[in-house]
Amino acid sequence: MSGKSIIFAISHKHAMRIEKSFNRLYPEYKGYLARVIDSHDPRANTDGGLLDQFKDPNDPLKVAISVDMLDTGVDVPEVVNLVFAKPVFSWVKFWQMIGRGTRLCKNLFGHNKDKEYFLIFDHWKNFEYFGETPQGRAHQVEGASIPERVFTARLRLAESLLHSNDKNLKDFIISELRKDIEALPKGSVVVKDGAAHVAQVMQETFWAGFSDHAVHFLRNNILRLMRSRQGEDFDSLMFDIDVMDLERGLLTNDQTLIASMTEKIIEKVSELPLTLNQVLAKEQIITSVILLMI
Template identity: 50%
Template sequence: KGYADYVLFGSNGKPLAVVEAKRTSKSPDAGKHQAELYADCLEAKYGVRPVIYYTNGFETYIIDGLGYPPRRLYSFHTATDLELMIQKRSRHDINDFKVNGKITDRDYQKMSIKAVCEHFNKKHRKGLIVMATGTGKTRVAISLVDILTRNEWVKNALFLADRTSLVNQAHKNFVKLLPNMTTCVLSDDSDHDLNARLTFSTYQTMINHIDTEDKTFSVGRFDLIIIDEAHRSIFGKYGAIFNYFDSLLIGLTATPRDEVDRSTYEIFEMEQGEPNFAYELEEAVADGYLVNYIGIKRGSKIMREGIKYDELSPEEKAQLEKVFEYERINKALEGEPGRDIAASEIFTYIFNDDTISHVLQDLMSNGLKIKGSEEIGKTIIFAYNHRHAEMIVEKFNKLFPEYGPDYCALIDNYVTYADDLIDKFADKNKEPQIAVSVDMLDTGIDVPEVINLVFFKQIRSKIKFMQMVGRGTRLCKDLFGPGKDKECFYIFDWCGNLDYFGKGNEGVGTKATISLTERIFNLRSEIAYYLQAEEYQEDP
């Protein structure tokens, strides 16, 4: 007996939803059973069970009729959202696990896909996959979208990443491997197909679309959200996105399962250290899907002992004063320019001209080389900040002007059209050959040709460190010539990161590569030496 507070009817005259609203002084749960009774009556009369909402004005919960437990919502769905939700009730468990081999063809990838699908079959709405950088997380995501759409679980999906370059990279892969699905890349300055099946966005851009009175998307616009590199900071900074949208959620991360923080597991409603699937660096290297690194530990007297102001030349003192002024403006350094610099401070800002020279000369002499060992391979130098990166590029151009102005390039957020530079760096036939990066190349960039990483900054987050190491782990066929594939990459560590994280050089030596020119010179010298033997001398 009694009347429902609100019933939303569809265009066909049948109920889409029933709402039971209680006073704000009461718990919304007080109206749950009452709403279910109203839904029973409406189902008996109209032959369709409406979606159930119950609320006290502050908190709103939904029972969608798909078998999930009640869950809290940010807001109500639109009529279109509700119609699609009711249509989904006819779906079956995901039983078509057939993976398109053109998308994912490795056994561990197929295992990860099946693990998430089976998790969803058990009425879970969130899945988490741990896979080392370079093992195909994006391809796994594409296969999951393919399988979930084929099984009629997903119609519209959203892919989120923290940088535009990563969004564009993912979009290219989805378009290539799922060419029949409409796509949209959100940005703040272009037109969009807001009805596209697949939407790609940075977190901040999506916040801009939903953090307005006239929201671009409804809470039910997406059936699935995929998070690239899911970790605590994303949920802390952009949690409003996941509170707003009512969808399935899949998190991808390269962070080792034991390093994923507890709060991330809690967000995905999982036990600590137990994602749906994990395939980590050591396993991938052992299976031949990634390459390992050779750690080359470097240092300098300045890094060990600091800078003694009185021991500097006038030119170095002038340079140090400029550093002080720059860092003081950026609130990174205190004190007067005429003081000594402790060794611990060197790890915060390494601007010493001599140190930069040593780092670059060491790289060019001992770094892995290609093209008959004549040219340094693709290299990333991780710099501390923008000014540090500028000084590295300036010093390279002074030391090695013969390589031209584009050979070594600064890539960070201060650089206009940095994404274009990233695309050029990712092209094996284009320059720059050496990228000096401040944060932008730390994660997510897929450049298999990278064979040298220079850590010219101190890292104290193991998650970030492993992500940076991942820039070099990808396989690359014929990199050193026909049949000569990439087998390892070098890490030049100038700031004690390998020791800090308990990493060695993996038991492999650090023998320098000798260029073709050097080998020819050495061979000629050796021939000349032997030709001096008595038996090769002519009588006068």
């Protein structure tokens, strides 16, 4: 079998399902044909690990199922197939991922039979998305702290709710934004520097008739202060981000976002350890959530 393939998966659990499908369909390869390469395996990127095996043109590992690890910066000239089994929202990252297939490879298919092209299987209509949204999703927060990302997710959801009739959800998100601001450490130098802006948003008048202007003000003047928040349950906050992105997808009927967030939430909920009493006590709720989202 000449050439190699990279499948870009949504999550570790998604990648494992793909690997199991390969093993079921091609038992003659005894599990060596396709392997998941992601951060769940601490040896994946070590000497002689799965990544090195995939780079070796003579290794039986021909299909790498990647969760972020092979998206950028990996040079495997033998790659002739790229499979987008996940949505991509960053225009720059999308083209970096495509770059995994652009490397030339001499004699790949035999003597004087060089690699002249590669194939892209785009199951999530990423090309269509970037045709409609050439620069990707707006307001990407690269390298932001988790509290900043949470605040950004709340702002995006609030923005989607500006013209919604769902008053309860709108009031809830505004309440959460206000709690985030109230939780800012007043002794922080960063917060002190932004004290005038904080004082402005602490006024009831700021929140009356919440509008685009308010969202713009919070994004430009308050968001950066969230970096000063420390000592919080970041795993819980990351889950909050996923839930808010799902809510936003439902509000805007963004089917790609809905599918992506549903997959992530199901994975996180299903991996909760039932060996812990506090988790076991919520087993019925956990099961209900998973069944509801499948």
